[in-house]
Amino acid sequence: MNKIEHIGIAVNDMAASVALYEKLLNTAVYKTETVESEQVQTAFLQSGPNKIELLEALSPDSAIAKFLEKKGEGIHHVAFEVDDIIAEMARLKSEGFILLSDEPKPGADNKMVCFVHPKTAGGVLVELVQGRS
Ligand SMILES: CC[C@H](C(=O)O)C(=O)SCCNC(=O)CCNC(=O)[C@H](O)C(C)(C)COP(=O)(O)OP(=O)(O)OC[C@H]1O[C@@H](n2cnc3c(N)ncnc32)[C@H](O)[C@@H]1OP(=O)(O)O
């Protein structure tokens, strides 16, 4: 794990949250992207070397919709940059962590991603992120 690649934040209303975080971080959203496979709309803000990913649900079956229903708005996941997501997935599996997919899947911002079940990661939803070549 090289560094925190982004912090994912679940929001109810993307427009309102974009306005809030642009004011809070004193910077503008630099990219928005729909990730159909996750049924989410994302918006990215850069804060120094760190990335914030705002996530709005596009359907009730989206993981974000379920999270919002249960916990409301707030920090949803922590994403870590890895050099070799396949090797990292194998390492985590061998260490007893539960991965939420057998293969990496396309994520936002041109990355390949995989999630670790929060129940095996101390209550934190962890995302592995590898830049897609
Ligand atoms: C990929 C695009 C983009 C990117 O960066 O590129 C994204 O980041 S997309 C982000 C949205 N997609 C995902 O989160 C996919 C992975 N998530 C899942 O598969 C589910 O959300 C899962 C399995 C973590 C939870 O599923 P579900 O909500 O259906 O199950 P439960 O509500 O029963 O939850 C089980 C258990 O986990 C706790 N939980 C759920 N979500 C979180 C969370 N974000 N952080 C911490 N804990 C979480 C939940 O409270 C339950 O615990 P319990 O003690 O039983 O209440």
Ligand SMILES: [Co+2]
């Ligand atoms: Co993410």
